[in-house]
Amino acid sequence: MTTTDDTRLANEPSVMEDVKRWSRRNAELGTAPLTVDRFISEEWFEKERTELFAKSWINLGSVRDLEGANSFFTRDIIVLDKQVVVTMDAEGEVRAFHNVCSHRGMKLMWEDSGTCPAAMVCRFHGWAYNQDGSVKSVPDEGEFHFESRADIGLVPIRTEVWNGFVFVNFDDAGTTTLREHLGALGEKFENFPYDILQLDYRYEITERANWKVAIDAQNEIYHVPMLAPVHRFLAQGAFASNDDGYTRLNDFSRLGLHTRYTSVSEDYDETAFSQALIDGNPGWNAEQLLPLDDPFEFHVLFPNMVMSFFGNMMFTYNFWPLDVNNVVWEIRLHFPKPANLADLVSREFGAKRFRDLLCEDKTGHEAIHRGCESQARPHIFLGDQEVQIRAFHRSVDDYLEGKRA
Amino acid sequence: MRVAVGPFEELPTGALKRITVEGLPPLVIGNADGTVFCLKDECNHGEANLSEGELCGFELLCPLHSGSFDVRSGKAVKRPAKLRRSASTSRSTTASSMCAPARTPTPVVSSRRQAASRPDAPNCNDIRSVPTRREDQR
Numbered sequence: 001m002t003t004t005d006d007t008r009l010a011n012e013p014s015v016m017e018d019v020k021r022w023s024r025r026n027a028e029l030g031t032a033p034l035t036v037d038r039f040i041s042e043e044w045f046e047k048e049r050t051e052l053f054a055k056s057w058i059n060l061g062s063v064r065d066l067e068g069a070n071s072f073f074t075r076d077i078i079v080l081d082k083q084v085v086v087t088m089d090a091e092g093e094v095r096a097f098h099n100v101c102s103h104r105g106m107k108l109m110w111e112d113s114g115t116c117p118a119a120m121v122c123r124f125h126g127w128a129y130n131q132d133g134s135v136k137s138v139p140d141e142g143e144f145h146f147e148s149r150a151d152i153g154l155v156p157i158r159t160e161v162w163n164g165f166v167f168v169n170f171d172d173a174g175t176t177t178l179r180e181h182l183g184a185l186g187e188k189f190e191n192f193p194y195d196i197l198q199l200d201y202r203y204e205i206t207e208r209a210n211w212k213v214a215i216d217a218q219n220e221i222y223h224v225p226m227l228a229p230v231h232r233f234l235a236q237g238a239f240a241s242n243d244d245g246y247t248r249l250n251d252f253s254r255l256g257l258h259t260r261y262t263s264v265s266e267d268y269d270e271t272a273f274s275q276a277l278i279d280g281n282p283g284w285n286a287e288q289l290l291p292l293d294d295p296f297e298f299h300v301l302f303p304n305m306v307m308s309f310f311g312n313m314m315f316t317y318n319f320w321p322l323d324v325n326n327v328v329w330e331i332r333l334h335f336p337k338p339a340n341l342a343d344l345v346s347r348e349f350g351a352k353r354f355r356d357l358l359c360e361d362k363t364g365h366e367a368i369h370r371g372c373e374s375q376a377r378p379h380i381f382l383g384d385q386e387v388q389i390r391a392f393h394r395s396v397d398d399y400l401e402g403k404r405a
Numbered sequence: 406m407r408v409a410v411g412p413f414e415e416l417p418t419g420a421l422k423r424i425t426v427e428g429l430p431p432l433v434i435g436n437a438d439g440t441v442f443c444l445k446d447e448c449n450h451g452e453a454n455l456s457e458g459e460l461c462g463f464e465l466l467c468p469l470h471s472g473s474f475d476v477r478s479g480k481a482v483k484r485p486a487k488l489r490r491s492a493s494t495s496r497s498t499t500a501s502s503m504c505a506p507a508r509t510p511t512p513v514v515s516s517r518r519q520a521a522s523r524p525d526a527p528n529c530n531d532i533r534s535v536p537t538r539r540e541d542q543r
Contacts, residue, residue: 065538200537201537202535202536203533203535204532204533204535205532205533206531225470225485226470232484237488241484241487243487244449244487245449245450245485245486245487246485332537355534359532
């Protein structure tokens with residue numbers, strides 16, 4: 001983790017003028033190019049599958065994906081060949097189980113999400129389970145030979161909830177708690193008012209790209225003034241940039257395995273549409289409801305989640321590898337409850353603009369992956385304004401080598 | 406300072422031309438719908454000659470990253486060109502004094518700009534919208 005010294009900071013040039021600031025401050029990350037094989041090698045991916053995804057805490061979504069008491073959602077974790085059902089019981093306790101009926105291995109819950117006030121019932125032979133995974137009833141139970149119902153409940157998965165985010169860990173032998181895994185990042189958001197945010201929009205994109213290609217392309221703002229029209233439009237002042245028009249990180253730090261960076265624009269220009277909304281409703285978006293150090297903060301929650309803030313919006317990403325060459329990118333946009341109609345309209349507009357950005361990004365991710373696959377070069381190069389990518393890959397390397405804190 | 410750089414007929418509408426004038430950095434002259442202008446031939450963003458760029462109405466697009474400048478004022482109007490600086494005054498103030506006075510601006514509708522910005526328009530149908538449970542939708 002980077003340590004900062006106030007005296008040193010005061011004597012240093014500003015982030016706008018300081019060149020190669022982040023590699024000096026994070027000398028342990030080095031400056032070497034990254035090898036391309038980490039994005040395209042089957043062997044590499046197999047190692048990530050068995051040593052990373054099978055052992056790390058991973059986020060499945062949040063309580064905002066549930067309808068409340070006696071509800072559930074399901075996820076297929078293709079990379080681990082697992083099916084999961086996450087339940088919330090009548091008391092609000094959240095648990096995760098293998099979504100597999102104990103009887104013959106049938107998929108238990110087939111819906112993406114829903115309510116189950118009575119029981120979760122297998123459609124094959126009608127075995128029924130309570131939200132805590134215990135067996136509620138077995139049709140024609142007398143014909144079976146198990147000794148106790150206690151032996152045939154749903155198989156639980158280690159589950160912990162942090163600020164409403166549901167994490168699971170498939171490593172039954174693992175001893176790291178979620179709190180330990182989140183470390184300094186968890187502490188930073190200890191009393192964060194997540195409860196004022198609701199999940200307003202969800203998008204899902206299946207891409208032909210390695211999961212790390214997709215994360216890396218999102219984990220920097222160097223590309224924003226260049227990539228494509230909506231990006232360039234957004235770049236009109238959304239991020240800090242120097243006199244040459246290049247985006248700048250205002251801050252970067254490693255928080256254990258995770259990373260955080262910020263970029264604060266001093267000359268943010270509202271779009272004509274947003275400006276019209278503000279003019280019509282002077283109170284709109286005026287109040288910063290989330291207690292952020294900077295209005296734009298971007299965190300990579302190792303290994304495959306992003307939690308980022310833009311003013312009062314929180315967006316999260318989850319990158320789910322399908323195999324070495326394919327990924328599902330989940331996007332969730334959260335806002336505080338709308339104060340008025342203009343608020344509602346503006347976030348509808350914001351979500352659609354966000355979606356257009358995603359279109360451009362997706363096209364980019366797939367093209368980058370093709371480029372890596374072509375092996376035109378054995379390496380890719382990272383600048384200092386991409387230091388967070390370097391840190392992410394160091395975390396992956398460390399984790400695969402067994403260094404996990 | 407007044408310098409004759411060539412006959413007007415050699416500068417048809419939309420044309421850009423790099424010229425050199427003693428004592429000044431390389432310059433770009435051009436004809437935007439009849440308005441002749443002169444700017445320093447260097448983008449204020451990357452190392453690019455604006456004379457190799459493209460004129461869309463009164464907007465001069467940099468060939469490198471499609472940042473752009475309003476040729477009537479010299480001001481940058483689109484990133485990644487630095488918006489608070491003009492093309493002409495970014496590193497030399499001499500050239501800006503050579504900007505020809507602009508005629509009354511005429512509305513410019515340009516389809517070329519969009520075409521130049523991205524050849525492979527992404528397909529939004531690839532993005533699946535997943536229903537959420539937000540309270541105001543219930």
